[in-house]
Amino acid sequence: xxxxxxxxxxxxxxxxxxxxxxxxxxxxxxxxxxxxxxxxxxxxxxxxxxxxxxxxxxxxxxxxxxxxxxxxxxxxxxxxxxxxxxxxxxxxxxxxxxxxxxxxxxxxxxxxxxxxxxxxxxxxxxx
Numbered sequence: 558x559x560x561x562x563x564x565x566x567x568x569x570x571x572x573x574x575x576x577x578x579x580x581x582x583x584x585x586x587x588x589x590x591x592x593x594x595x596x597x598x599x600x601x602x603x604x605x606x607x608x609x610x611x612x613x614x615x616x617x618x619x620x621x622x623x624x625x626x627x628x629x630x631x632x633x634x635x636x637x638x639x640x641x642x643x644x645x646x647x648x649x650x651x652x653x654x655x656x657x658x659x660x661x662x663x664x665x666x667x668x669x670x671x672x673x674x675x676x677x678x679x680x681x682x683x684x
Contacts (some may be wrong), residue, residue, distance in 0.1 A: 559583045562610070562656050565642070574647045578656065580606070582639040586627070595628030595641075603627065603641055611643060611656065622646045 561581045568577035586599040595603065603625055612619040627641040645653070 564653065571644065574646060576645050576653050578643040578645065578653070579640050580643060582641075584630065585639050586641070588630060595627045597628070599627075605645060611645065613650065614656070615645075619675060622648060 559584065562579065563579055565577040565579045571577060586602060587596040588594060590601060591594050607623060607625045608620075610625045615622055622645055624644045625641055626644075
């Protein structure tokens with residue numbers, strides 16, 4: 558599997574109506590070696606993935622309901638597995654359940670040698 562979308566088992570304390578999701582990746586995203594923050598290329602990859610996977614499925618106004626972030630390296634509580642966080646506001650539980658049942662084998666080419674990046678590259682440039 559190349560990526561997996563799951564509800565965060567240890568969500569931060571958010572206001573009512575916000576669901577905290579983690580997108581776990583098989584491969585690393587590009588980061589700035591000096592700061593540990595996600596690089597420009599990495600942000601483009603995440604943006605494309607988030608738009609295709611979350612925003613578009615919410616339809617009109619979806620962009621106002623979705624926010625993502627990636628902790629820089631020094632702040633990651635689970636640094637062994639690449640991941641980023643997605644926050645969605647006032648989204649029905651049925652939609653969250655649909656997202657968390659998706660994996661890259663549905664969207665990507667299962668024979669690609671580097672499917673996580675393959676899937677994310679395709680979404681990042683097909684907006």
